[in-house]
Amino acid sequence: MNRYIKAMEIGLAHEKEGISYFELLNQIEAQLGYEFSLGAESSFFEWFIDNFSSGIGKLNMSHFKRDILRYLEDKEINDIDPEFGKYKALMAILNKPYRLDGHAAKQYLDYQELVESRQMAQDAREASREANRKASKSIRLAVWAIVVSAAVGLFSIIIDLVAFSKSPVPPYDVKIMEDKTRTQQLEKENGQLKEELYRAEMMLETQVSDSISN
Secondary structure (H helix, E strand, C coil): HHHHHHHHHHHCCCCCCCCHHHHHHHHHHHHHCCCCHHHHHHHHHHHHHHEEECCCCCHHHHHHHHHHHHHHHHCCCCCCCCCHHHHHHHHHHHHEEECCCHHHHHHHHHHHHHHHHHHHHHHHHHHHHHHHHHHHHHHHCCCHHHHHHHHHHHHHHHHHHHHHHHHCCCCCCCCCCCCHHHHHHHCCCCCCCHHHHHHHHHHHHHHHHHHHHH
């Protein structure tokens, strides 16, 4: 922010009670970290006269021109003497409260609106870029999802094809594997069953014979 914008900002902040030239100068230097040179303060003083007014009206620049130059020269060499002739009158006048003129206040408000508009435009551009980044990310994720889905589907098809190629083709060649141990066990159990049936039959015949004899 340049010194003139800062001066209008400070002047508008003190529009009720006003602010002296010297206090305005001190606040500008303190807030901007800026120190006025002789040439810079000379041009600033002229701008101040055009844009600030005191209770008695505008300061007559031509009337105090010689005193102002003398004041600035003495300030440059750090040798200000407020008791020197009209110099004293100038110091007293500049210590009075001044208020920012209406046209200068409007310029500052227009400047603020311009800054706010630029900031809003900048924020809108940032929001648009952020939305574009998010949209691009979503598109990339969607593409990756499609690619992965297609890859999984293709892999499943390949597995099915491999499995199909290894399956038996009609007529099917069926092989029966004989379990000899199980067969032998069944034959043994069959023999035991026949022997028990034979014994039961003999016992039955014996009982029948005994019954007839009696």
